[in-house]
Amino acid sequence: xxxxxxxxxxxxxxxxxxxxxxxxxxxxxxxxxxxxxxxxxxxxxxxxxxxxxxxxxxxxxxxxxxxxxxxxxxxxxxxxxxxxxxxxxxxxxxxxxxxxxxxxxxxxxxxxxxxxxxxxxxxxxxxxxxxxxxxxxxxxxxxxxxxxxxxxxxxxxxxxxxxxxxxxxxxxxxxxxxxxxxxxxxxxxxxxxxxxxxxxxxxxxxxxxxxxxxxxxxxxxxxxxxxxxxxxxxxxxxxxxxxxxxxxxxxxxxxxxxxxxxxxxxxxxxxxxxxxxxxxxxxxxxxxxxxxxxxxxxxxxxxxxx
Numbered sequence: 001x002x003x004x005x006x007x008x009x010x011x012x013x014x015x016x017x018x019x020x021x022x023x024x025x026x027x028x029x030x031x032x033x034x035x036x037x038x039x040x041x042x043x044x045x046x047x048x049x050x051x052x053x054x055x056x057x058x059x060x061x062x063x064x065x066x067x068x069x070x071x072x073x074x075x076x077x078x079x080x081x082x083x084x085x086x087x088x089x090x091x092x093x094x095x096x097x098x099x100x101x102x103x104x105x106x107x108x109x110x111x112x113x114x115x116x117x118x119x120x121x122x123x124x125x126x127x128x129x130x131x132x133x134x135x136x137x138x139x140x141x142x143x144x145x146x147x148x149x150x151x152x153x154x155x156x157x158x159x160x161x162x163x164x165x166x167x168x169x170x171x172x173x174x175x176x177x178x179x180x181x182x183x184x185x186x187x188x189x190x191x192x193x194x195x196x197x198x199x200x201x202x203x204x205x206x207x208x209x210x211x212x213x214x215x216x217x218x219x220x221x222x223x224x225x226x227x228x229x230x231x232x233x234x235x236x237x238x239x240x241x242x243x244x245x246x247x248x249x250x251x252x253x254x255x256x257x258x259x260x261x262x263x264x265x266x267x268x269x270x271x272x273x274x275x276x277x278x279x280x281x282x283x284x285x286x287x288x289x290x291x292x293x294x295x296x297x298x299x300x301x302x303x304x305x306x
Contacts, residue, residue, distance in 0.1 A: 056271025
């Protein structure tokens, strides 16, 4: 499908969509997968704000950020803005996690230093390694999908809708029947591996990284708040790695995106920080059922109308 857009300077540009939709944080190429990516020429503040809110909010709520980013162009018609913006939103999300969980990140950092013989922090060192080990499955799967060129096959609204429903129901079951007896400090090697394997599933849009890791943690007996804390801390290497994976794509981005990238990154940071603060307070008082209902309803709506 070819979509022609009239730019602010009066010129006309054509966008090529090989699939029914395009990922808002990936490029839309021509029908040939080997073609060079085409990026939008500029972003309005509203576009940057929408992208930041979608990324900053859905990255941490258990409702799938990649699924919503895929749907953003469908509802707005915005062109993809290239890998610099992709990296900017990841950096914004990462800095928000580090800021909100600074004490935990500091403790994990001490554990990392203790690993190489700097300082004594046995408990922190153990938690540090369980987080690292829990990240390995997602790294392996991510590299396989990235280098194999399989990510393009995951841009279907049907796939997003199906995963929203299936993993939403699993989240509901885990939250309803899972015990609430464990905290992050109770993290074991087994728990780290299980939640890490669950995190690898989130590379498929519609699954939700935070959602599937919270689901696994709730099945393992972590409280709602501690499941979210576990999920966010586990996301630090994953979110950082996601940014690193797309650095080679910068070859297709132009320098005039630097300003837009900086603004979008700051807006994402603010949206993500507010979302984490809201979710941690919310989970102290309520269950995750509202997110389950949202996921299933949205999945059904997508299957019915798209």
